Amino acid sequence: MTPILRCPTQLLDEIRRDLSRPHAFAAERVGFLSVRPAATRRSLVLIVEAYHPVADADYLRDRSVGAMMGPDAIRKALDIALLQNVGMFHIHMHEHTGRPSFSRTDLREQDKFVLDFFKVCPTMPHGAVVLSHDLAAGRVWISPNEVEPFAELNFMGSPATIHVFSPNTPPVDNGTDFSRQSFLGPHSDQLFANIRALVVGAGGGGSPICQQLAHIGIGNIRVVDPQEIEPSNLNRLVGATALDVKRRAPKVEIADRHIRDIRPWIEVMPRQKPWQEADDLLIDAHVVFGCVDGYRQRMYLESACRRYGVPYIDIGMDVTRIAEQHYAVAGQMIASLPGQPCMKCLGFLTQDRLDQEENDYGAAGGVPQVIWTNSTLASLAVGTFVRMFTPWFSYAACYEWLELDGNSQTVSTSQQPQFNIKGPCRHFPAKDLGDPFFDVTTLSIQRDV
Ligand SMILES: [Zn+2]
Ligand SMILES: [Zn+2]
Numbered sequence: 001m002t003p004i005l006r007c008p009t010q011l012l013d014e015i016r017r018d019l020s021r022p023h024a025f026a027a028e029r030v031g032f033l034s035v036r037p038a039a040t041r042r043s044l045v046l047i048v049e050a051y052h053p054v055a056d057a058d059y060l061r062d063r064s065v066g067a068m069m070g071p072d073a074i075r076k077a078l079d080i081a082l083l084q085n086v087g088m089f090h091i092h093m094h095e096h097t098g099r100p101s102f103s104r105t106d107l108r109e110q111d112k113f114v115l116d117f118f119k120v121c122p123t124m125p126h127g128a129v130v131l132s133h134d135l136a137a138g139r140v141w142i143s144p145n146e147v148e149p150f151a152e153l154n155f156m157g158s159p160a161t162i163h164v165f166s167p168n169t170p171p172v173d174n175g176t177d178f179s180r181q182s183f184l185g186p187h188s189d190q191l192f193a194n195i196r197a198l199v200v201g202a203g204g205g206g207s208p209i210c211q212q213l214a215h216i217g218i219g220n221i222r223v224v225d226p227q228e229i230e231p232s233n234l235n236r237l238v239g240a241t242a243l244d245v246k247r248r249a250p251k252v253e254i255a256d257r258h259i260r261d262i263r264p265w266i267e268v269m270p271r272q273k274p275w276q277e278a279d280d281l282l283i284d285a286h287v288v289f290g291c292v293d294g295y296r297q298r299m300y301l302e303s304a305c306r307r308y309g310v311p312y313i314d315i316g317m318d319v320t321r322i323a324e325q326h327y328a329v330a331g332q333m334i335a336s337l338p339g340q341p342c343m344k345c346l347g348f349l350t351q352d353r354l355d356q357e358e359n360d361y362g363a364a365g366g367v368p369q370v371i372w373t374n375s376t377l378a379s380l381a382v383g384t385f386v387r388m389f390t391p392w393f394s395y396a397a398c399y400e401w402l403e404l405d406g407n408s409q410t411v412s413t414s415q416q417p418q419f420n421i422k423g424p425c426r427h428f429p430a431k432d433l434g435d436p437f438f439d440v441t442t443l444s445i446q447r448d449v
Contacts, residue, residue: 001039001443002151003140004284005129006309007048008339009157010398015051016131019093026059026067028092032077035087036434037125038308039443043284045154046087046125046140047309049430052080065105074113078120084431087124087440088117089138093131100132102139110139118144123439135163142440154286156309156338158388158397162286164194168219171265178217184390191390193219198285198310200224200275200301202251204236204369205291205315208378210255211238214262216386222269222281223255236371275301283308283435287385290314293367295353302336302343306428309338313384315377317406319368329406331373332414333380335388340398342425346417348401373406380404380411 019029031053035046060070081088090110094100102110110128117126118141127147129138138150155161170176170193178189185191195218199206202225213221228248229240237251239258252270259268271278275292282288288310290301298314305312317331336342343349384400386392401414 002043003148004043004045004152005150006045006154009155012155018053030054030069030092033089033091035089037438038283038435040280040283045284047433049433081117081121088126090128097133099135100130100137102130114141115144125440156311159391160388167194184392188390192217196220196285198222198281198288201291202255204374207238208375209289210259212382214259220267221259223252224271224275224278225251226274227251236369236374285310288312289381295349295357299349312336313381315381317373331377331404333377333402335384335400341421342427344427345421345425
């Protein structure tokens with residue numbers, strides 16, 4: 001099982017700023033992270049909920065190491081673990097760049113206080129994190145006597161940083177050459193090879209996203225869609241053939257084949273199910289592309305992504321009849337990032353729209369969908385993802401909302417958000433992070449089977 005530390009980029013920046021503040025006599029500051037985990041068969045994702053700095057007065061002068069956190073600091077951290085039922089991770093920073101490692105003193109102290117956390121909160125994993133100026137490392141105890149190093153760091157936001165300690169490397173052969181996209185960074189091909197992307201919906205919106213992810217070399221592509229192809233889908237389903245229609249192939253099977261035709265080494269995980277039954281594919285994904293119908297589906301999918309701290313990129317298109325033989329083609333691409341304004345904050349998911357959809361339920365026939373608009377939106381989604389994970393220019397944003405006017409064929413930043421965002425998102429409280437039924441003791445048992 002791969003332990004993954006996942007934290008919003010913005011929170012990480014705040015932690016670094018706080019830990020580098022000078023203290024009256026302590027040479028280094030320390031704090032705690034409260035963590036709400038979720039697990040799949042492959043991964044244990046440790047989702048950081050909050051940072052708890054040790055108060056100035058809770059440091060003690062110490063003859064051997066200069067200063068250390070006093071009993072009050074530990075007691076307060078134990079209280080948080082007990083009262084909030086969260087995993088607690090000690091955190092401090094070493095003042096250098098590159099991969100940090102714990103000192104001997106660090107390791108000795110951890111062995112002591114981690115056991116105390118298991119006494120007050122035995123159902124959660126606990127541990128320790130050390131930051132450097134640009135990286136981190138850490139250890140997680142999944143029981144009082146089982147400890148593992150972090151295998152992966154996910155700092156989610158814009159920019160997003162994925163660091164894998166033992167990365168997969170794309171195969172070096174005649175078919176693999178990423179030189180034409182080398183402006184994305186010297187290690188971007190390796191980064192992409194280690195990214196796990198989930199595409200929800202393998203139809204007109206999802207199929208061109210899968211195709212583009214395969215071309216740029218994303219190493220693990222998960223595709224979820226319960227449907228089989230119908231004759232009316234062939235006008236827009238990238239990778240589909242007449243034979244697929246004839247034999248009613250599942251859409252995920254078409255995506256799977258198309259991706260592996262492009263790059264056979266990509267690990268594809270197709271699932272012919274509603275996405276709600278594919279939690280395990282979402283929890284440890286680095287990005288989720290949502291190509292679903294309706295506002296309610298989007299709302300549910302966005303909240304699942306928020307729960308596990310995964311950036312969510314949503315696309316959708318509409319054709320509206322404005323007069324006899326006059327139609328307006330429009331679409332949007334929205335990126336919703338952990339801890340940042342959500343689609344409700346932005347004013348995209350409104351109660352009016354949700355109610356309207358409820359009333360219209362069952363009334364609509366097949367909604368109009370066309371390949372050129374879908375593919376434009378897919379390109380915007382993939383471009384937003386690449387810009388987030390390998391910023392090829394100085395780029396940071398707390399959300400993205402692009403509107404496509406399919407009639408004038410123009411894309412522009414939505415003018416709507418600035419009227420709706422008032423402070424940080426309140427729709428997804430931190431206590432709703434992670435798996436609410438998580439119990440680390442069942443994890444150890446599963447491992448033994
Ligand atoms: Zn240290
Ligand atoms: Zn919100």
